[in-house]
Amino acid sequence: MTYDLVVLGAGPGGFDAAVAAAGHGLKVALVEKGFLGGTCLNRGCIPTKLWLGATSAIDELHNQARMKVASGEVKVDFPALQGRVAKHLAGTRKAMAMQLGKLGVELVEGFGRLAGEGAVEVETTDGIKTPDGVRTLKCANIVIATGSRPIFFPGLEPDGKCVLDSDMFLAMETMPASLIVVGAGFIGLEMAQVAHRFGARVTVIDAMDRVAPLEDPEISKALQSTFKRWKWDVLLEKRVSGVRTVDDQGELTMDTGEKYTADIILVAVGRGPVTDGLGLDSVGIKTPMRRIEVDEHLRAAPGIHAVGDVNGIIQLAHAASHQGHYVAALVAGKTDAPYDSGPVPSVLYGAPEVMRVGRMENEVHLADEECEVSLAQLAANPMAQAHAATQGFVKVIWAKGRVAGVTAVGHDVSRLTTPATMIVRQGWTAHDLHSIVFPHPSLDESLLAALQAERIPVE
Amino acid sequence: MTYDLVVLGAGPGGFDAAVAAAGHGLKVALVEKGFLGGTCLNRGCIPTKLWLGATSAIDELHNQARMKVASGEVKVDFPALQGRVAKHLAGTRKAMAMQLGKLGVELVEGFGRLAGEGAVEVETTDGIKTPDGVRTLKCANIVIATGSRPIFFPGLEPDGKCVLDSDMFLAMETMPASLIVVGAGFIGLEMAQVAHRFGARVTVIDAMDRVAPLEDPEISKALQSTFKRWKWDVLLEKRVSGVRTVDDQGELTMDTGEKYTADIILVAVGRGPVTDGLGLDSVGIKTPMRRIEVDEHLRAAPGIHAVGDVNGIIQLAHAASHQGHYVAALVAGKTDAPYDSGPVPSVLYGAPEVMRVGRMENEVHLADEECEVSLAQLAANPMAQAHAATQGFVKVIWAKGRVAGVTAVGHDVSRLTTPATMIVRQGWTAHDLHSIVFPHPSLDESLLAALQAERIPVE
Numbered sequence: 050m051t052y053d054l055v056v057l058g059a060g061p062g063g064f065d066a067a068v069a070a071a072g073h074g075l076k077v078a079l080v081e082k083g084f085l086g087g088t089c090l091n092r093g094c095i096p097t098k099l100w101l102g103a104t105s106a107i108d109e110l111h112n113q114a115r116m117k118v119a120s121g122e123v124k125v126d127f128p129a130l131q132g133r134v135a136k137h138l139a140g141t142r143k144a145m146a147m148q149l150g151k152l153g154v155e156l157v158e159g160f161g162r163l164a165g166e167g168a169v170e171v172e173t174t175d176g177i178k179t180p181d182g183v184r185t186l187k188c189a190n191i192v193i194a195t196g197s198r199p200i201f202f203p204g205l206e207p208d209g210k211c212v213l214d215s216d217m218f219l220a221m222e223t224m225p226a227s228l229i230v231v232g233a234g235f236i237g238l239e240m241a242q243v244a245h246r247f248g249a250r251v252t253v254i255d256a257m258d259r260v261a262p263l264e265d266p267e268i269s270k271a272l273q274s275t276f277k278r279w280k281w282d283v284l285l286e287k288r289v290s291g292v293r294t295v296d297d298q299g300e301l302t303m304d305t306g307e308k309y310t311a312d313i314i315l316v317a318v319g320r321g322p323v324t325d326g327l328g329l330d331s332v333g334i335k336t337p338m339r340r341i342e343v344d345e346h347l348r349a350a351p352g353i354h355a356v357g358d359v360n361g362i363i364q365l366a367h368a369a370s371h372q373g374h375y376v377a378a379l380v381a382g383k384t385d386a387p388y389d390s391g392p393v394p395s396v397l398y399g400a401p402e403v404m405r406v407g408r409m410e411n412e413v414h415l416a417d418e419e420c421e422v423s424l425a426q427l428a429a430n431p432m433a434q435a436h437a438a439t440q441g442f443v444k445v446i447w448a449k450g451r452v453a454g455v456t457a458v459g460h461d462v463s464r465l466t467t468p469a470t471m472i473v474r475q476g477w478t479a480h481d482l483h484s485i486v487f488p489h490p491s492l493d494e495s496l497l498a499a500l501q502a503e504r505i506p507v508e
Numbered sequence: 509m510t511y512d513l514v515v516l517g518a519g520p521g522g523f524d525a526a527v528a529a530a531g532h533g534l535k536v537a538l539v540e541k542g543f544l545g546g547t548c549l550n551r552g553c554i555p556t557k558l559w560l561g562a563t564s565a566i567d568e569l570h571n572q573a574r575m576k577v578a579s580g581e582v583k584v585d586f587p588a589l590q591g592r593v594a595k596h597l598a599g600t601r602k603a604m605a606m607q608l609g610k611l612g613v614e615l616v617e618g619f620g621r622l623a624g625e626g627a628v629e630v631e632t633t634d635g636i637k638t639p640d641g642v643r644t645l646k647c648a649n650i651v652i653a654t655g656s657r658p659i660f661f662p663g664l665e666p667d668g669k670c671v672l673d674s675d676m677f678l679a680m681e682t683m684p685a686s687l688i689v690v691g692a693g694f695i696g697l698e699m700a701q702v703a704h705r706f707g708a709r710v711t712v713i714d715a716m717d718r719v720a721p722l723e724d725p726e727i728s729k730a731l732q733s734t735f736k737r738w739k740w741d742v743l744l745e746k747r748v749s750g751v752r753t754v755d756d757q758g759e760l761t762m763d764t765g766e767k768y769t770a771d772i773i774l775v776a777v778g779r780g781p782v783t784d785g786l787g788l789d790s791v792g793i794k795t796p797m798r799r800i801e802v803d804e805h806l807r808a809a810p811g812i813h814a815v816g817d818v819n820g821i822i823q824l825a826h827a828a829s830h831q832g833h834y835v836a837a838l839v840a841g842k843t844d845a846p847y848d849s850g851p852v853p854s855v856l857y858g859a860p861e862v863m864r865v866g867r868m869e870n871e872v873h874l875a876d877e878e879c880e881v882s883l884a885q886l887a888a889n890p891m892a893q894a895h896a897a898t899q900g901f902v903k904v905i906w907a908k909g910r911v912a913g914v915t916a917v918g919h920d921v922s923r924l925t926t927p928a929t930m931i932v933r934q935g936w937t938a939h940d941l942h943s944i945v946f947p948h949p950s951l952d953e954s955l956l957a958a959l960q961a962e963r964i965p966v967e
Contacts, residue, residue: 099893103577103894110582113562113584118585119565120583121580121583122580122581366949393945432561435558466952467944468927470946485933486826487926488863488929489824496926
């Protein structure tokens with residue numbers, strides 16, 4: 050049998066590509082060496098959100114207590130929470146497997162690699178063994194969606210004892226009383242927030258001069274101000290030379306020789322594409338920058354596409370899914386247009402939250418397009434007031450009179466993400482602001498307020 | 509001096525009309541007999557949201573406790589909360605007054621009424637007295653934005669002791685241990701939710717056969733299922749013949765003679781337009797249905813417009829604001845198009861929440877437009893799972909292949925309101941679903957899932 054499509058990797062990009070392709074009537078095999086759902090479901094976004102959700106009462110109580118409106122205590126049972134996470138993930142994987150079955154997608158469990166044009170070899174782990182344990186899938190098209198894994202600089206490798214990567218951190222059985230996070234990106238900051246809610250003393254270290262360095266500098270500043278209020282130690286422009294476990298404690302050494310210790314050190318300095326052993330050479334795909342380069346159709350070689358983290362375009366689950374849907378349509382002959390994601394939003398969950406979509410102030414400025422910025426403070430919003438969480442703002446970036454980007458920090462601002470993505474995608478002008486009625490009261494009105502606020506030219 | 513515009517009433521409709529008109533360069537006077545902000549700010553949406561926000565930790569804790577993930581207790585100090593509400597309202601009113609001052613809108617405190625064409629008489633309360641206490645404002649245009657007040661059927665009038673209307677309920681000094689709510693609309697249900705969080709025994713009574721009778725029947729059913737789990741008594745298709753205070757208890761009598769008692773009875777059976785004493789006769793405006801009828805330009809008579817609850821189009825603060833902005837533009841000569849609100853969303857806050865925008869299943873069905881319905885359960889959404897609040901669904905109504913309406917019930921579904929309003933406004937087809945990237949994970953994806961779900965024709 051020849052498959053229309055073989056997909057390597059069942060994370061958001063690969064799974065959605067397989068499901069969408071089957072929906073288009075293609076005969077599809079999905080190869081996965083680990084769990085359905087990939088990093089996002091099993092070792093990333095989802096467990097972290099379950100942690101944040103389970104502890105949100107702690108944050109809400111804290112805010113109201115600061116206003117002397119509420120008192121009391123919320124205790125979250127971490128082992129019970131981990132049990133619930135495990136159950137949720139297993140349930141989700143089961144639902145995904147059922148969906149594949151219903152659509153006639155064949156799930157091949159094992160490690161897949163390209164074996165020349167039109168063939169994928171799988172070292173199977175699902176019991177369907179050939180004499181040499183390898184099964185060959187003939188196919189017209191291949192989608193590589195093998196994702197990413199944590200990367201480490203020399204000396205920063207996790208040891209699985211007191212020095213952990215994010216995978217290990219999510220698998221912990223107890224929450225540490227003290228935590229050092231190396232790397233102040235979204236992954237580290239979400240995990241640090243959870244530890245904070247469990248009462249941990251938190252230290253965040255980054256080599257850059259601000260936390261969340263991919264964001265607008267004012268966003269970083271707002272986050273830092275919150276972390277300061279929480280009495281976190283935020284150490285910036287610091288270089289770490291080594292981390293190790295000494296006497297059941299994590300010990301971190303700066304390049305200055307300074308040492309810090311904590312129960313757990315989480316190293317979250319970034320993630321890199323997974324391309325090892327994929328047999329890319331067999332089809333002439335090179336990975337000079339470790340990632341699989343793709344063209345405007347997300348094609349890496351004739352009949353071979355790469356979606357998600359592995360192509361290095363953007364490391365976000367929803368970007369991978371969107372690419373997966375596109376490639377499925379492309380392979381099925383439903384489209385031949387180049388890939389166009391539109392603006393891809395990113396979100397930091399927790400409290401405060403951060404959202405960003407489209408182009409930021411410094412980017413549009415560089416492009417010299419008559420840029421303006423308008424801004425609204427969350428303090429003026431009644432929903433932020435209701436949750437006693439009034440720090441933060443919404444910022445709109447305009448280019449040539451059109452909304453080019455939106456970013457926000459503060460209570461529940463993730464809810465601005467989808468409307469802001471639509472507004473940026475559609476390039477709203479001032480005339481569009483009253484084209485829809487925003488509900489009142491709502492945090493969404495802070496977006497409207499920012500859109501309506503006085504625009505300041507970017508110099 | 510002749511004003512370009514005199515506005516009667518400083519609620520959302522009137523205030524926004526005044527501010528927008530001043531923004532267009534008009535000379536504006538704003539007449540208000542009570543507080544800036546009207547019902548919404550002072551006796552409606554805003555205090556209720558502050559109550560819901562302050563008690564949200566109770567609900568979050570309860571959900572996690574049910575999963576045995578969390579334990580503890582959250583106590584909300586009701587007098588302290590009321591103090592915070594008062595402070596917030598005063599602060600907001602002050603900010604509004606400053607905004608008026610900055611824009612040069614003259615605030616005239618007192619009761620205003622029409623005095624023939626181009627004139628408003630104000631019984632002033634702000635110390636700017638004429639010999640007879642009446643000041644006449646000459647003007648080219650008038651906007652009537654006098655809002656609404658609670659209405660009562662005979663025998664259901666509040667006595668201010670144990671039988672309260674929503675205004676009185678919001679002014680309480682203690683939260684009752686038991687509460688009967690007469691009227692299962694959004695106002696009564698939000699207030700009942702707050703009382704429930706404070707531990708009150710709740711009874712809800714309505715003459716209709718379901719709660720939230722303006723919503724999709726499946727939404728009502730979902731709410732009733734939650735209320736049942738909370739051990740509320742929900743009495744439907746029941747007629748109340750009287751309410752009164754007896755021995756410091758509220759006593760309610762059904763038309764069957766059956767009696768119910770509680771610490772407080774809240775009567776929330778509806779609101780009606782405020783038109784008494786406005787001098788409408790002096791300009792020939794009739795109010796046969798109590799409301800001020802307006803044409804497609806929201807005009808009630810030459811040079812006189814009516815916005816918000818008083819025109820009876822829709823009783824929602826954001827509808828009033830939107831109308832206010834429109835009339836300001838109209839009076840300023842910036843538009844002459846008929847008023848077009850697009851779909852106006854409505855939201856029940858709390859947990860669960862309800863949102864609705866556009867046309868509902870029964871409405872589109874009646875119009876016979878090849879209607880279909882697609883639906884996604886919240887249980888499949890990781891954010892609902894994270895908050896252990898998985899009851900609920902998102903429903904999309906399609907007419908002739910375009911999204912005509914969206915409604916949802918469950919955890920945090922208010923956040924779907926703005927994107928859904930945009931989607932309904934823009935009449936999305938299946939082709940538009942991938943035009944934007946939804947963030948993952950997010951509750952917003954439940955809207956995407958509903959949009960993508962199998963469509964069932966409405967028979």
